Amino acid sequence: MQTLQLKTLSRDELDAFIESLDEKLFRAAQLWSWLYQKNIVDFGHMTNLAKEFRIHLLEKTTAKRLDLIHLNHSESTGTQKFLWQLEDGQQIESVYIPEGSRRTVCVSTQVGCAMGCTFCATGRMGLIRNLSEYEILEQVLSIWDRINEKPTNIVVMGMGEPFQNYENVIKSLTILNHVDGAAMGARKITISTCGIVPRILQFAKERQPFKLAISLNATTDAVRSRIMPINRKYPLKELMKAAKYYSHHTRKRITFEYVLIKDVNDTSEDAGRLLKLLQDLPCKINLIAYNATSGKYARPDEAVIKRFAKQIESICAPVILRLSKGDDINGACGQLLVEKVNVF
Numbered sequence: 001m002q003t004l005q006l007k008t009l010s011r012d013e014l015d016a017f018i019e020s021l022d023e024k025l026f027r028a029a030q031l032w033s034w035l036y037q038k039n040i041v042d043f044g045h046m047t048n049l050a051k052e053f054r055i056h057l058l059e060k061t062t063a064k065r066l067d068l069i070h071l072n073h074s075e076s077t078g079t080q081k082f083l084w085q086l087e088d089g090q091q092i093e094s095v096y097i098p099e100g101s102r103r104t105v106c107v108s109t110q111v112g113c114a115m116g117c118t119f120c121a122t123g124r125m126g127l128i129r130n131l132s133e134y135e136i137l138e139q140v141l142s143i144w145d146r147i148n149e150k151p152t153n154i155v156v157m158g159m160g161e162p163f164q165n166y167e168n169v170i171k172s173l174t175i176l177n178h179v180d181g182a183a184m185g186a187r188k189i190t191i192s193t194c195g196i197v198p199r200i201l202q203f204a205k206e207r208q209p210f211k212l213a214i215s216l217n218a219t220t221d222a223v224r225s226r227i228m229p230i231n232r233k234y235p236l237k238e239l240m241k242a243a244k245y246y247s248h249h250t251r252k253r254i255t256f257e258y259v260l261i262k263d264v265n266d267t268s269e270d271a272g273r274l275l276k277l278l279q280d281l282p283c284k285i286n287l288i289a290y291n292a293t294s295g296k297y298a299r300p301d302e303a304v305i306k307r308f309a310k311q312i313e314s315i316c317a318p319v320i321l322r323l324s325k326g327d328d329i330n331g332a333c334g335q336l337l338v339e340k341v342n343v344f
């Protein structure tokens, strides 16, 4: 019989499982609290559970953490990049970014990615597989365990396109958001998509409580299709229509991410078009200077970055110029790429 990973279960599914063991329902609430409120995985430490029940759990289930096989730590910023090994030998990365009182975890949702954005290291891997709900949420819980403090924010911006693994992403975040468990606030959880239009519409229609970010990165179809092939399927006009639908339907502000790449999307004309594209949309802009990985693109000069930021400041939206913490350990945007680490 296969061992059940308890963290694949939603709160309701845990109830059903506990009932199937002929245990009282309040045991499910106790177990949920140990797993997510206290972040404990060892049944032996779950002291208010009856000994027989713990033996039952031990025989049939597991709550084990991800296996850490490599950790990079940036002395200058405190950013940490974790390389995990999954049950089937695949590897994924997550990044922990401390900033003032914020403790942000950037999680992966797929092994590799099929979207093929040309500026992104993960895109070069191709898609290997989707992550399970457990593999997604355990990145947060395992980092919480290692840093000994509960993270305050989650950004779903690591390896993979989250909306290509929609069900598992939403389920894992719903578990982390559950008020009787980790209770991570939905407004502190952001999902970033490269622009899968039907999923943006679904996300809006379902009124998911999490925040939405769209990785925009270009202001013409010609450039966007060149650097983000998804644009050939869902061009800018359709994407902006979906963004407006989301904004209207949910009354929430979208964050647009714009990775500034030298001589690709960093001109004054680009800034002008960006202003025009976003003029009627309540939004925030995250301007990110490209982080060089090995490849054909480069980071614009500081003067160009400043000029671009200044030009789009006039938009009603706040512009955040992200300094891309962690680029000294390849833990910044577009830099997550698993180069297999051999542990044996």
Ligand code: SF4
Binding pocket: 113, 114, 115, 116, 117, 120, 121, 122, 123, 124, 158, 159, 160, 161, 194, 334
């Ligand atoms: S930027 Fe995101 S969607 Fe594009 S290839 Fe990289 S991981 Fe995939």
